[in-house]
Amino acid sequence: MIPQLVTVRAGRRRFFVPVLPVVLVLAPLLLLAVLGGLIACRVYRISALGALRGLGRLLWALPGARFEIDDGQTAVRVSVR
Amino acid sequence: MNEQRRQILQMLADGKITADEAEKLLDALAREKPSPVTAKMPKYLRVEVTWEDTAGDGPGRINVRVPLKLLRAGVRLTSLLPPQALTRANAELGKAGVPIDLTLLKPQQLEELIEHLDDVSVDVDSSDGKVRVFCE
Numbered sequence: 001m002i003p004q005l006v007t008v009r010a011g012r013r014r015f016f017v018p019v020l021p022v023v024l025v026l027a028p029l030l031l032l033a034v035l036g037g038l039i040a041c042r043v044y045r046i047s048a049l050g051a052l053r054g055l056g057r058l059l060w061a062l063p064g065a066r067f068e069i070d071d072g073q074t075a076v077r078v079s080v081r
Numbered sequence: 082m083n084e085q086r087r088q089i090l091q092m093l094a095d096g097k098i099t100a101d102e103a104e105k106l107l108d109a110l111a112r113e114k115p116s117p118v119t120a121k122m123p124k125y126l127r128v129e130v131t132w133e134d135t136a137g138d139g140p141g142r143i144n145v146r147v148p149l150k151l152l153r154a155g156v157r158l159t160s161l162l163p164p165q166a167l168t169r170a171n172a173e174l175g176k177a178g179v180p181i182d183l184t185l186l187k188p189q190q191l192e193e194l195i196e197h198l199d200d201v202s203v204d205v206d207s208s209d210g211k212v213r214v215f216c217e
Contacts, residue, residue: 044163044166045163046161046162046163047161050160050161051158051161054154054157054158054161055158057153057154057157058151058154058155058158060150060154061148061150061151061153061154062148062151063148064124064125064146064148065146065147065148065151066144066145066146067144067145067146068142068143068144068145069141069142069143070141070142070143071138071139071141071142072134072138072139072140072141073138073139
């Protein structure tokens with residue numbers, strides 16, 4: 001399953017980032033990025049299909065990842081669900 | 082010895098069944114035994130770093146949880162690296178005094194490495210900090 005919600009906590013503030021709506025909003029930019037990636041694959045002779053599949057696998061495997069840093073007064077926590 | 086096994090041996094001792102029949106019954110009993118409960122497979126690689134207050138900012142902590150699936154997906158991406166990139170990486174590694182030939186590293190071997198990562202547990206304790214790497 002692709003990530004659905006990214007939670008970012010910085011100090012006392014907490015942000016919930018719903019992945020699908022954000023992806024939809026950024027779709028034009030993402031399309032450009034994908035096109036750029038495909039051109040890069042062509043230039044460096046990498047299988048574009050393999051690269052897309054690999055990126056898809058990475059995206060699918062992201063849920064459950066968590067990253068937390070507490071350093072004195074500063075605290076940043078990012079978790080992907 | 083369980084009860085069924087004891088009954089079979091008792092029947093053999095009493096002469097109610099032959100040795101061959103007892104052997105067949107014992108074999109059947111062994112086959113019926115449920116397989117041992119498989120150990121729960123770890124799903125995440127955890128890295129925990131804690132340190133004491135050294136600069137007056139208070140103690141600190143880093144806690145990273147990476148799904149093992151993500152590691153596997155990352156390892157599969159390495160198969161996309163073009164050979165010329167690997168050659169350049171080998172040359173740079175050689176210059177840095179690490180003579181490793183990355184072209185000999187096959188994706189299958191890397192996946193095996195990830196598979197056996199669940200047994201890994203690293204603990205480093207020092208006076209001002211602690212590092213733990215393990216799978217859960």
